[in-house]
Amino acid sequence: MTETVTETGVPGWRRRLAGVGRGLQDYYAGPYRSTFARARRDEEDLFMMMVFSDALGVPNPASYYTVELLPVVYERFHEWHRRMGMERSPLDSLSCC
Amino acid sequence: MNSLVLAVVGVAMILLGYFLYSKYLSKKVYRLDPEYTTPAHRFEDGVDYVPTNKFVLWGHHFTSVAGAAPIVGPAVAVIWGWAPAFLWVTLGTVFFAGMHDLGAMWASNRNKARSVGTLSGRYIGRHGRNLFLIVIFLLLLMVNAAFAVVISNLLVSTPTSVIPTWGAIVVALLIGQAIYRLKWNLPIVSIVGVIALYGLMILGDMFPIVLPETILGLSANAFWIVVLFLYAGVASLLPVWMLLQPRDYINGLQLFIGLGILYLAIAISSPTVVAPAVNQNVPEGTPGIFPLLFVTIACGAISGFHGIVASGTSAKQLDKETDARFVGYFGAVGEGLLALGTIIATTAGFQTVAQWEEVYAAFNDGGVEAFVNAGGGILNAGLGIPTSLSATILATMAVLFAATTMDTGVRLQRFVVTEIGEIMGVKLNIWVSTLVVLAVTMGLSFGAGADGSGGMVIWPLFGTTNQLLAALTLAIIAVMLIQLRRPVWPVLIPLVFVAIVSVYALIIQLGTFFSTQNWLLLVLDVIILICALWVIVEAVAAMNRARREPPVEFAEAEDDELDPSSSEL
Numbered sequence: 001m002t003e004t005v006t007e008t009g010v011p012g013w014r015r016r017l018a019g020v021g022r023g024l025q026d027y028y029a030g031p032y033r034s035t036f037a038r039a040r041r042d043e044e045d046l047f048m049m050m051v052f053s054d055a056l057g058v059p060n061p062a063s064y065y066t067v068e069l070l071p072v073v074y075e076r077f078h079e080w081h082r083r084m085g086m087e088r089s090p091l092d093s094l095s096c097c
Numbered sequence: 098m099n100s101l102v103l104a105v106v107g108v109a110m111i112l113l114g115y116f117l118y119s120k121y122l123s124k125k126v127y128r129l130d131p132e133y134t135t136p137a138h139r140f141e142d143g144v145d146y147v148p149t150n151k152f153v154l155w156g157h158h159f160t161s162v163a164g165a166a167p168i169v170g171p172a173v174a175v176i177w178g179w180a181p182a183f184l185w186v187t188l189g190t191v192f193f194a195g196m197h198d199l200g201a202m203w204a205s206n207r208n209k210a211r212s213v214g215t216l217s218g219r220y221i222g223r224h225g226r227n228l229f230l231i232v233i234f235l236l237l238l239m240v241n242a243a244f245a246v247v248i249s250n251l252l253v254s255t256p257t258s259v260i261p262t263w264g265a266i267v268v269a270l271l272i273g274q275a276i277y278r279l280k281w282n283l284p285i286v287s288i289v290g291v292i293a294l295y296g297l298m299i300l301g302d303m304f305p306i307v308l309p310e311t312i313l314g315l316s317a318n319a320f321w322i323v324v325l326f327l328y329a330g331v332a333s334l335l336p337v338w339m340l341l342q343p344r345d346y347i348n349g350l351q352l353f354i355g356l357g358i359l360y361l362a363i364a365i366s367s368p369t370v371v372a373p374a375v376n377q378n379v380p381e382g383t384p385g386i387f388p389l390l391f392v393t394i395a396c397g398a399i400s401g402f403h404g405i406v407a408s409g410t411s412a413k414q415l416d417k418e419t420d421a422r423f424v425g426y427f428g429a430v431g432e433g434l435l436a437l438g439t440i441i442a443t444t445a446g447f448q449t450v451a452q453w454e455e456v457y458a459a460f461n462d463g464g465v466e467a468f469v470n471a472g473g474g475i476l477n478a479g480l481g482i483p484t485s486l487s488a489t490i491l492a493t494m495a496v497l498f499a500a501t502t503m504d505t506g507v508r509l510q511r512f513v514v515t516e517i518g519e520i521m522g523v524k525l526n527i528w529v530s531t532l533v534v535l536a537v538t539m540g541l542s543f544g545a546g547a548d549g550s551g552g553m554v555i556w557p558l559f560g561t562t563n564q565l566l567a568a569l570t571l572a573i574i575a576v577m578l579i580q581l582r583r584p585v586w587p588v589l590i591p592l593v594f595v596a597i598v599s600v601y602a603l604i605i606q607l608g609t610f611f612s613t614q615n616w617l618l619l620v621l622d623v624i625i626l627i628c629a630l631w632v633i634v635e636a637v638a639a640m641n642r643a644r645r646e647p648p649v650e651f652a653e654a655e656d657d658e659l660d661p662s663s664s665e666l
Contacts, residue, residue, distance in 0.1 A: 024283050026153045027349070028276075031161070031410065032342050037144040039336070 189398025401566025446471025
């Protein structure tokens with residue numbers, strides 16, 4: 001029996017099998033992609049609130065560490081406060097818009 | 098008559114519909130354009146908007162739209178004889194369901210993949226969105242109540258299905274763990290999952306679990322209903338990867354296997370159809386065939402629920418616009434085949450016509466139980482599986498379909514409750530809204546019948562609401578087609594038909610509920626009737642507006658801004 005072999009040296013039937021596997025994977029993940037994205041975003045929102053808690057007036061015992069993260073999350077700050085329902089930046093020290 | 102003839106003719110009709118009619122629709126009516134940049138490409142974000150292989154997308158679409166409804170409806174409706182149900186399912190799939198699903202997908206695809214809810218606001222008018230929310234709330238309310246009753250009846254009538262029903266939840270939980278924690282490879286997990294599921298069916302067949310007559314002061318049926326709602330409430334609150342995702346997946350696989358087994362058994366055993374073509378002496382109390390047949394079989398002939406799946410989710414993943422023909426229309430074909438298989442099982446799975454008449458002794462007497470027992474006989478004759486195990490397989494299949502729909506239904510209804518709350522200015526958290534959902538659905542299950550038997554009474558009402566939603570979607574499609582000055586008759590005729598049967602059925606049922614003094618359902622019926630008239634008035638007005646206004650051309654990219662859509666639906 002002759003097998004069709006592609007340039008990569010992988011027989012055709014194995015490629016097709018891998019294709020079926022990928023299809024199954026898509027079939028499994030597809031309907032729930034947005035649910036997971038939303039869950040990730042919720043987690044991110046909570047994390048942002050922790051980082052900015054001291055600046056917002058909520059004492060945070062870990063602020064010694066979170067302050068180091070400020071420059072890292074700075075770029076995402078604007079999106080975050082918009083998502084939290086605040087049109088303008090709530091912090092005087094941070095004026096992104 | 099040999100049932101194989103029925104199967105071959107039915108499948109041929111439906112397939113001809115796909116090859117000829119859907120081609121006409123996509124060429125002349127919807128004019129699907131392979132060059133059109135679909136929203137999946139325009140707004141690709143790796144989350145909602147993902148261009149997807151059309152076979153995978155069809156798999157999603159089909160398994161989300163097909164549930165227990167195409168089994169329950171036809172299994173009840175064959176009481177009028179096999180011919181009316183057969184014709185309505187085949188012609189309905191070709192000219193109604195396929196056209197509707199494909200149309201909803203097209204309409205959404207041309208509108209940034211927005212949902213039917215948003216589109217009804219845009220094309221029907223200011224009230225369109227609120228109207229849609231009310232209809233969808235009622236629909237989910239009835240589907241959850243009806244399916245809880247369907248499942249509890251099956252668990253009582255087929256006690257062998259108790260272990261696989263609840264065991265399937267454990268299997269789903271384990272699959273979730275295997276994939277996310279142990280990182281097993283999916284094809285292996287799938288095979289193991291399916292084997293485990295069928296293993297449970299064999300186990301359940303050996304150890305049937307029969308509840309005592311009364312348990313905790315409730316009848317066995319009522320007890321199962323309470324347990325089911327508690328489960329559905331918990332399931333809708335768990336993280337989806339734990340239970341709902343693997344459960345949906347394994348049920349999807351099971352749907353293909355079950356459908357395959359059923360048709361294979363029919364093909365091999367080719368039993369004789371014993372039921373009459375048209376039942377001349379229907380049992381007393383059976384409502385008239387017109388219009389009740391057309392609302393008893395909703396899913397399988399036309400179903401508004403499909404429009405929600407087609408517009409909200411599937412349209413966001415279309416790789417090419419022409420794929421809509423396969424995904425949308427062929428999705429309806431899949432469901433039509435399930436309904437057709439049910440008709441054959443419930444009319445050919447008996448030895449004699451007397452036996453059939455005994456089972457169908459009263460309206461709503463047949464139903465899923467008849468499908469399970471008769472289908473069990475066919476599976477036994479065709480594939481040699483023992484009758485009791487065959488019945489267990491079919492009962493579990495029906496229960497799992499109904500249960501996944503319930504899981505998702507309770508979840509979706511929670512979102513609707515939250516949204517209605519927002520419109521009324523109340524913020525409801527997920528616990529409160531879940532409790533609201535559970536309270537109203539359980540209220541309906543028990544309120545319509547003291548021991549929770551109300552579910553089957555509301556079945557035609559569920560069908561009516563489903564048709565109403567379909568009418569709303571068809572009205573949107575018709576308005577768009579009128580604006581574009583394209584042939585609108587393929588949509589308009591079904592729209593008028595569906596609207597007439599819905600309103601007529603509602604009026605007939607109004608009389609039934611009045612004479613049985615079922616005030617809860619009477620009120621519900623009146624609310625749906627008002628919604629139906631409202632849909633008709635708004636739709637006629639919108640179509641008239643569209644007719645008078647100058648024709649509209651589709652702009653390729655009118656505004657590329659994707660406004661954040663507020664709603665889940």
